[in-house]
Amino acid sequence: MLAPFQPVLKRSRIITTMSSLLFSLSELRLATVTLAAVAAIVPVYYYLRDDGLLKESTPHVRTFRNYLKAYTTLRPAALSANATADFTHSVLPLSLKIPVRPLDGFQQHAHIIFSLFASFQMIPVKTADDDGVHFSKRTNTVVAHCKMGGKVNGDSEKGRLLIDAGYDEWWTENVLVVRMSNDGLRVEEVKEFVDSAKAAELQKRLSGVLSS
Template identity: 40%
Template sequence: MADAGRSTRLNTAYAVIDSYSSLSSEAMLAPLAPEFTHQVLPESLGMPARDRDAFGAHSTRIFSVFSRFAMVPQAVFEDAAGNAVVVHAKMVGELVGLGAWENECVLMMRMTDDGSKVVESREFVDSAKANLLREKLTAKMNEDGAKVVDA
């Protein structure tokens, strides 16, 4: 939710954070610039960099395995000179058929010149938890005969 006391850049970052709980790729894409790119880190997870369209498809797949999800900011830092916002957040939710889920991440977002859209997001996640999620989803998808989702 926009806050008149925050910069446009911070309001955009909070729009991204809030969009996660919508479980809607349309809501997720709204604060992203057409030239948006996304990368999950560390690179050792082997997750590809994604453009805006690929990120939308990826978020649709991820959202499909959650009945509830939220990004809960722990700390938010604005870098006005670098036109960026960094968010340390807890990711909490409920996996369909698998129970509660929690992870932790640092989102590094670079904005358009006016701060109204995100052009780049680098998301550093707890790799042990990301691999655990991948294992849980692989097992569940194999049981259901469905395609495995990249966590």
């Protein structure tokens, strides 16, 4: 007697099973958002990865890296090796009243500063997500927040003044803004935004050494 009702029960089970496979509106929204996020993250990851590789491969950044390495030589000629004839160097903020220097003035200033040190480094400040060096293709400019300084040279007169004041090493920081030629092989301009308090202290201890 129950046989005629079996197809009805079977269809009911099928409908029940199919309904359990349907997504609610909130579940569909969550799935859509998740897929959209994944779709956005994946290309961004590869873009950033490739951008990093491309940045390091540009002549502008390679020239900048060489400029930083030149500080370790303590030789003004090495520091200005890629400078253009109309190169300029300036130190900010303006309150320090340090004049803008042409190439020869920059070399003379570098000689004075290097004489204070037995070793010197200009090191980009890195974070987990940032190597501290940024390149603008539009302006041919490389910008880096750097830690700079090193071991004081006790054999120089002004270096001895720092050591007598308790400084075996002298460290400070700056933001370097280096403008390159279009091909990225020459340095046209360097601007240094320095720690004004440390710069003023050095000026005071060494009788205007930064203005020399």
